[in-house]
Every structure is written in C-alpha cells, then in structure tokens.
Amino acid sequence: MFPDPDSKLAQRLNPVLFLLPALTIYIVFAIYPTFSVVEYSFTDWDGISPDRNYVGLANYERLFSDKIFWAAFRNTFVWSGVIIVINVGLGLVIAAMLARVWKARLLIQTCIVLPVVISPMAVATIWRWMYQPTGAINQALEGIGLSALSTPWLGSPDTVLYALALAHSWSTIGLSVIIFLAGLQAVDEDLYEAAHVDGANVFQSFRYVTLPALRPVTAVVFILTLTQSFKVFDIVWATTQGGPIRFSEILSTYMYKRGALENQYGYGSAIGVALLVIVSIATILYMQIQQKEDR
C-alpha cells in the first residue's frame, strides 16, 4: 500500500506531503483571494449584487483620471519614504550602537522592541491622544519652552502624514533593530580590529565595515519595511480616516473607502491591484540594484 520509506518514490513524495498542508492553506487564503481581486478589478461588482459585469479595463482607466487616487499614491510614497528612512536608517544606527553597548543593553533593547508587540489599534489610540492639541507632545514642547512648535499634529494638512508615519515607525522600528542586531552578531570582530589598527574611527568603521557586511540584511529590512509601509491601514484609519480632508489618505485607506464603504468592489480591487504592482516593482527594482552592486 505505502511505498518503502527508503525508495526513490517515497523520498520524492515526502517533501511534497510535508509541504501540502501549509501549501493548501497558502493557496486558499493567499493565492486564491489575490487572483479573485484581480478578477474583480475587471468587473463593476458592488460587493452585494450576485451579478458581476465585466467592464474590461474601465476601472484601470478610471484610476488614471482619479485625482484622489493620485493624491493617495503620492501620500503613500511620502509615507513609505519617511518610514524607510527611519526604520532602515535609524534602525541600523540604533542596532550598531546597541551592539557596542553592554550595560543595560537588554533594557534598552526591550524598550525599543516592546512597541512591536502592541496592537496597532492600541498604538493608534496612544498616538491619537499624544497628538491632541492639548496632548502630551504639545505639553512637552511647552514644558521645554518650545511652545512655538506646538501644532495640531493630526489636524494640520502640513504635519498629519509625517506625524502618523513617525507613530508607525515607533511601533515597527524594533523589528528592524532586532534583524540588524542579528546581522551584526555575524560580522567578524577581526574586521573591526583590523580597521582600528588601520586608524579608522567609529564612523569609518561603520561606513567601511558595518555597512558592507550588513548589505544582505539591509536588503531584507528594506523590503520588509517597504511592503509593510505600503500595506499599512490600521493606524491611519483609527486616527484620521485619511483626513483632514484627504491629506493622510494612502492607497490602502482609499481602497477601503471605495471598496467597503462605497460598495465599489470592482474599483476598490483595481486600487488593490495597483498597490500590489507598485510594491512588486519597487521590490524587484531594489533587489536588482542590490545584485548589481554585489557583482
């Protein structure tokens, strides 16, 4: 009935059998819905009616002339840019510093990583409170004599996107730091000693030893941050719902509004597909640049 465990057939079948449960779940809950969204994007489905009329590329044509889509597109890029700078740039610096700190390292590390495990809705509530006109941030600014910098952070079109990006980075940078720290532990200490012997200062060691050694890890953190930042929804929705007006509207909130709130599932799906294409292109481009530099 069953093939001999040592047989070639069994050896070929075993990996497939082990993969099958996970693969089934992945196909049902990830691959199939993705293809469904692509299919819906070619229809005028309202999410309710049993009828779905195929409208060809009409939803995609509409995207090109939709001013709100382009505003959300621009906001998404600004949002991702800010988060990448903070999570990749600052995350790397923090990790490099932590790697050299021994006293209270665990405590500092815990403080940085703790927000990662806080629920996004709780993060949104905390920051919504902190960013109130009479909230903790403005009070702190006033306390140190910088009341001129007080502003309605989430109520001003000039600050809302950056304020939310900062809040999102606060809750996610810990993951970047952990990954960078793991990468730093693999860097040969001899390289630092050699650099030191050659007269390199701390910054030169970072520039010429740490950065090149962490190139693969940086790529992982970059891609993770990029994809996470593009698909973020909860913190924006729970704080501003894309407002004031549409100044914090990003592609994911716009997709939700059109699809779920306005019952334009077809058009909302087209926005989702656009988001998927953008993230894929950005990821592929970055990986190609990395490979080119490595060569």
Added chain:
Amino acid sequence: MKNFAGVSALVSACIALPAAAISQTEVIVWVAGEPGQTTVYDDIAAAYNAQSADVTVTVVKNSSDLFNPALIPALSAGEGPDLFSFGTGPGQPAALIAGGLVADLTGAYYQHNWADTIPEGIVVQTSSDGKLWAFGNEVETTGMFYNKAIFAEHGLSVPTTWPEMEAAVDTLMKAGYDTPIGLGAADKWPVSHWQSMMFGRYAGPEGIEAVLFGDGAWTDAPFVAAATKLQEMGKAGWFGPTPVAIGYGELMDRFWAGEVPMTFTGPWVIGGGMEAAGDRIGDYSVFAVPPFEEGQQIHPTNSIGSGWYIRESSAVKEAAVDFMNFMFVSNQGRVALLNAGTIPVGPLDAALQTAEMPALAVDIWKTSDDHAANGTVPAFLDTITPGSLTTVSYDGLQALLIDYMTPQEFTAEMQSAWAASKAAGEIMLPGGIAEQ
C-alpha cells in the same frame, strides 16, 4: 444485554441533549456599538428572552466604523445577522434591496397592524416598489447641548436670535473658552449633523426633498448659503482653533468635564453623559440653534436614522418579527426605549405613563416639538445618501472648516457624487407600500 441497554440510554441522552438545544430558536441581532458595551437593546433582549420559551435573542455589537464593512460580506455570503439596523432613505439600502439580501416585510406590516405604530411618513422612507423593507423604529433629533452652569456664570441666557448667539459665543471666547462650540470634526461624521441641520434651515423641508426625490441639486443657492455660513463660523473660531484635530470622543469628554460650553449633538450622548457628569448632569440642557438669518424658520431635525431589516436568507424570520414587535410595539419595549432616551415611533401616551425619561431627553424633544409645526428636516443626511456622497461630504466639510475649499466647490463636489449615484441607479425612490 445490560451493557447494551446502558449504552443505548447513553447514546439516546447524547442525541436528545443537542436536539433539545437545537429546538431553541436563536435570533442573531446586530446593532452598532462597542463590543462589551451595554445598550438598551441588550436590556430589551434580556427581557424578551426571559419571557420567551423557545426563542433566544443574541445581540452582537459592531463599532460604527466596521458595521457596514462587516455586514455586507456577511449578508452576501447568506450569513450574518437575522435582524440588523441599517440606514434608510433613498441612498444606503438600495443596493441591499436590489441584491435581494433583505426580506420583504409587507406581510408582517399587515399581519401585525404596524400601521398603528409606524407613521405613514416613515413607511414612505422605508419602502420602495410597493414593499416595506425596514421597520423605521425610532425618531432621532439633534439640538444644541449646553452647560447651564457656564452660561449662568457668565450671565448668558439661551440665545433665540443670531445676534444673541454671536454675543454668547463672543462672551464665552472672551471668558477663555477657546472652543465655545465643540465639534469633534476629526471624526468627520459629527460635522454632518451641522450640515443636515443647516441645509434644512436654509432650504426648508421642501428644498431637501426636492434634491432627494426630485430634480433639485446640492448646488442650489440655499445649500451654498448654508455651507458659507458654516465656513464663516469655523473661520471665526466658533469650533475652536483646531476643530479637525479633535475627535468626537475627546470632545464629549471635554464637554461633560465642563471645558466646552456647547456642542450640537443628539440624545444618544445622554447615557454616557449621565455616567460622565454624575451629579452635574442637571447642569446641562438643550436649545434649538436660533435662525441663522432674519426671517428664517426653525425646522427641527427629525430622522428615523436607521431602520431594522431582516436577512432574506434567515431561517428565523418569524422569530425576528416577533422580537421587533416586542421591541417597538409592546409597551414593555417602548418603555425601555424611552427610559434610555430613545423615542420609538408611534403614539407615546401609553408608554409615557410608566416611562422615566432622562431630563435631557425630555429637553431635547421639547425643543424639537416646539418648532415641529414648521416642518422637519432630516437629522442625518449622511445615513440616507449613498456612501460615495457621504465620503465626499465628510471630506468636504473638513475642507470647509479649515478653509481648503469654497462653499461652491463643496456643493459642486456633492452634486457630482449625487449625480453619479443617480446615474448608476444607486438611489431608490421610496413611496409607500401596496394595499393588501
């Protein structure tokens, strides 16, 4: 043999227990609210369950933000609640009805003599194609809630003209209240209460109906004038220096704490206010916003807000109708609603004999009744217009408040979204039910 008998008895018991459980009909009811929060519907369901031998009602709460996004996929999948509250009027339910997701209640209307309870005007808003789709269960209104203690401290009386209103706001601002009228516009929807009231004041009931059910347009002069006035109030700082930075929850906390003297809202805040203000709840009352222009009439806002629908694929429609009868027709249910500050539709004489309405609820309804003869206007335009128009209105109202959009641009965007919805057939034309 003995063993066999024992096993048989055990098996029979195992089969009988679930069978007994299955015979208990469960009606799942979805209402808007935070999970864990107790609403009047929980109390009514508990009372119903206590007196019903074979039906159990389970009330499930979904927060307002997530209600529709959770409801629609559930209904589309043939699942979800047996009974639920949802928007009424020409915009929101049209897609549900067209999709065949909600049950026709016309039979129940005649069978249970709902005509004795539901006024014809409400039937008109909850029916189309000669069929009744929802039980329009309660009347909602809005008014200016204010802190009497703050008014008394600064020698202010309730303003009855616009110059008096301006003087009151001026006095409060000079007294150090940076937000004389709280708005909570970060959440967008609270501004639409002002929009509904002001559109109604400037256009009158006929003007609103002309747009909703006729050939009127949101770009008509009265709507532009109302938007202009709202923007002027925002620019003058009536809603505080940063109206779109403060959410509704934070605003109400400040209002009940005595930091904000006025806010325009509805009876649904009364329960929370009684908890937050405690003994100071007597400091609060309600007045009608005075006419914005000379010669303008006060039209109280009066909406059914939401209606109650039964899922078409529900297997317990009869039980759901029975629970609706208990909630909205029986004296017990109507008294419970009144005690919570909710006004059920239909004659109130019998229920009012035993009900103990909160004083603030009495105040707001008295304010509404005082001007009802002038004709009423919808309290919540955002719940009776299609989602696409609601999104445009919400964003546009914020834009008006922070001067990023002119009133003309705002109304033009509204009209554009409205026209697109009309062209897409998303607007239903209510109009009564067929005689039986």
